Amino acid sequence: MKVKFLTSFIFLVSICIFLIFYKGLNKSNIYSPDNIIEKKIPSFSVKQFYNNIKITSEEIFDDEKFYLMNIWASWCVPCREEHRFLLKFKKLDRLEIIGLNYKDKNKNAKTFLNELKDPYDLIIVDDDGTIAIEWGAYGVPETFLIYDKKIIKKIIGPLNDDLFFEIKDLIK
């Protein structure tokens, strides 16, 4: 009798496990910290690209306007593909575009910008990648939409048409 009870119990548990595994199949197994957004922007001090003078995050994100911070590098292939969107953003004057040059050689970065044009209002340099970590980024390219010292949207990977229009809507 006990055996029969136990067996039925295991049967029910198995059905539940089956359903959970079945649902689990449709979920992605690669982890991406999409939903992890710390609202406040990190506080840091960093040197600028063109003149090597240090600047703080408070100074960069001072005004009451929208900022778009884009993490890029000359060695990053998708960065080339998203570049045209950054140039399009440059044409909108509600938005100030900050570039974070990630683990790059100054010479290569300058060549990259000469070839594809410089869309940034300001470029800051992250030699060892630790500034990007403060932002919760882990690769290139990643882009952040900021207003009032808060992160409104985080984009992992290159920009595309849909994201471009989404950001355009957000900054109205």
Added chain:
Amino acid sequence: MASIIGFNSLIFGFFTSLILIFFSIKDYKNSYSLDKKILIFTFLQFLFVIISFFGLILSFVNSDFSNETVFNHSHTTKPLFYKISGTWGNHEGSLLLWLLVLTSFIYFFLIKSHNQPKKYRILTLLFQEIIIIGFFIFLIKTSNPFNYIFPIPEEGLGLNPILQDPALAIHPPVLYLGYVGSSIIFSSSLAATSLNYLSKEWAKHIKTWVFISWIFLSLGILLGSIWAYYELGWGGFWFWDPVENVSLMPWLALTTLMHCIVVMEKKLILTSWAVILSITTFTLSMCGTFLVRSGILNSVHTFANDPERGVFILIFLFFLIFLSLFIFFFFYKSDNKNVNSFSLLSKETSILVNNWFMMYFLSVILVGTTYPIFLDVISSQQISVGPPFYNKLIIPFLIPFLIAMAVGPKLRWIKSEIEDKKYLIIFFLISLVLSIFIIINLDVNFLLNTILITSALYLFFITVRDFFIKKFSSFSQNIAHFGFSLLILSILFNNFLTNETIVNLKVGETHITEKFKIKFEDVDQLSEQNYKVIIGKFKVENKDGKIDILYPELRIYNQPNVVTSEAFIKTNLFLDKFMTMNYVRNKEHFNIRYQTKPLMIWIWISVIFISLGGLTGLYKKKNES
């Protein structure tokens, strides 16, 4: 050509299985001895799968890129050995290997079971055929190794270079003989349950298969760890990665089953538990296949990420589980003869204790591996479960487990007395003193490690003593337990005494620490059959004046275009010196990791001892009968 033969042979094999089921059912009721046709068709089924398998091997060897599997996983410049091993180094080919082991085991089971009851043999065959048919359908419908592509490509996509290693080449066949071989135990125990044939004779009969499956599974896991150590370049051999866990779980269930069967041969107890373990072992194998082939888990070495295949295996797995539950529910008759309680100090109790701990370890690994899936589905939270979890939950329980392993075999059936077992206590005290002395000289957590080393040393001394006193009686058990104590000791000491250094060096630079000097002497560039290599030459001068020259490599493969880092390992009985070299972006430096790892080779040797225990256990049985 080979592929066409291979494919058709596979289809013939499938139809042979159907015919086999038909004949078996027909022959079941009549009382004559087993219909010869059944044996013939079982053999034919096996033969067709062998032909199919060889068809695939030949396609790989001939670089026949009209075959989609060969195209995806091979290349003309691959060395022959890896062309052959590439056959089972992919999803489709490895499933064909599954079929090969399934069909071979049932054939050998039938020809080696002449003195067993006929109905039992037929039922075992039928249950095994259910599994075989499932895999035939899975293979032909979703994972055909013989898909034709047109136009025929000139060249293939190549085999992942980290799979081009001798240990990894033979790791799947050996592992599958264990893993898939447990299918026969599954089928047999379901048959025995249905016929109420759970007796000492059955235990004696199935014991051979349990041992064979166990030996291969142990060696298969060993080969996987050896590959990880030599090839993956991180200097470790076990990471509690899902694919590793998935091979360890059936091993735990199978080891527990082995202990139960050995007991059941002598005393008819724990019969229901033996059946449950038989079912569990193969179920865990199937579950493991599901977890690593469906893409549900994130791991370095998962195969195909294909949800359609995942759904098939999932349904098949649960079908087998429900079938087993059904058989158990309706056919199991509990044996109420042995209602006496066990005395605390008896062999029966020690077997129970073994089961208890093994099932605990199994549950830790099972929960740890599958929990992230449950959490993600139920509450969309993603967490990682890694080495710290497994270490925290397993290590403390190893202490009583090791002591039970030492004391358990000494206890007699029914009841034991403690006279002239004084040496048990003396040995314990010696182990304790020795371990205090050792740990105090090391910079590690004192209390836990002292007790841990004490219990491992205790098992070690007891088993060594038994070699000298008992010589060859219970030799197999002794050597396996000895091997286990050696394994724990080597892992612990390796852990305590490993030294790692990471540094960036340019050619000509030297890195100096208090223990050694590393000088980056030179780099050399060469071209091999399917890769270009950059070989670094490093001179390591130790504190005692000894000098080693190490040659780690960076390999740039042509197809697929990947760069791998090959560790250079200098091994001797006492110490492994392990060095890897990697590029640093934008710099002329190379990133160098140098590790000194004591007693590494003893970890492998101890697993061989454990397997040897299984092997001698097999032959002991033959001598007895």
Added chain:
Amino acid sequence: MKLLRIVLVILLILNFNVLKAENKNLEIEITKNLRCLICQGQSVYDSDSEFANSLKILVKQKLDDGYEEKEIYNFLKKKYGEWILYEPRFNKNTYFLWLLPILMFVAGGAIILKLFILKKN
């Protein structure tokens, strides 16, 4: 008094190396407990990806700044989620994870006792 101060300073200088060595060990321990987001099957310590290398530098910086091990884990947890930690935290999401095996151990022991040991002959 002055002698005592000199002795203390000397001790401090001598121990500075030990402290640095301890920090180095702690750095290794911490990075072994972090999961790399790029090579998702490796720890940050083992991985050679750009992210892992940057994270190693960051951990070292934080340790030098005086952060404790737990604080570093919390910091990274806020940036990347719990997934990055190889040791799952003990919170309401993971009660079952940590307790289920223990429960099964206790249940197993209870079953053995009841079914086999404590039976009346």
